[in-house]
Every structure is written in C-alpha cells, then in structure tokens.
Amino acid sequence: MKEGDILLASLVQGDGTVKDRPTLFLSRMPPFQDFLVCGISTQTQQAVPDFDETIAPADPDFRTSGLKAASLIRLGYLAVLPRSEFKGRIGSVSAARRKRLLTKLSDFLRPSAEG
Secondary structure, X not given: OOOOEEEXXXXXXXXXXXXXXXXXXXXXXXXXXXXXXXXXXXXXXXXXXXXXXXXXXXXXXXXHHOOOOOEEEEEEEEEXXXXXXXXXXXXXXXXXXXXXXXXHHHHHHOOOOOO
C-alpha cells in the first residue's frame, strides 16, 4: 500500500455505527507509521466548498480510483489507522490530486494571521 491509494476500512459514522468505506491514504504518521486517511462518500451534495474534492468519471484519475460513482473526498473526515485495519486496496488517485488535498489540509491547519 502506498500514499494515494484508495483503501477499504471500517470507519465510525456520525451516528456511531461502523461501516466499510473507501478511504484515501494521505500520509504515514509517526511514531508507528500508521495511515492518515480521509473518508470517501458518494454524498457529493455534502461537499465543503474549497475544502473537499469531488472525483468524477470525467476526471483523468477516476478510472484508476476503483470507485464506482462520482464521489466526495472528505478532508473533514480524517482517521489514523494501523495497517491491520485495512481490508484491501481498491485503486489510487493521481499524485497531483493527493498533493492538492494535502496542501488544502495543511493550509486549513495553519494558524491564520488574525489568530
């Protein structure tokens, strides 16, 4: 498994239930090299403008993603999971998309000039 892969994992939902979901592997986290992932959903209407990102059939990396329908890569739905929690690899996104998402996330986490 490598960064940029879409992996299947059991994630806790907002209502507390656990559901197998596709996740995007963003980065390894110290000290145990666990995986920082974000959830992927087909609920594209829930997109947070200028934060989440939609991947659709017209996108160049949709075919390699392994996703079956247009989906929302949700940067606000993060988890850190050990390798043992993943049920398999579905596909991958482009290096450019992964980099863009990491930039959005780091820009969001960076303190603003006012704060």
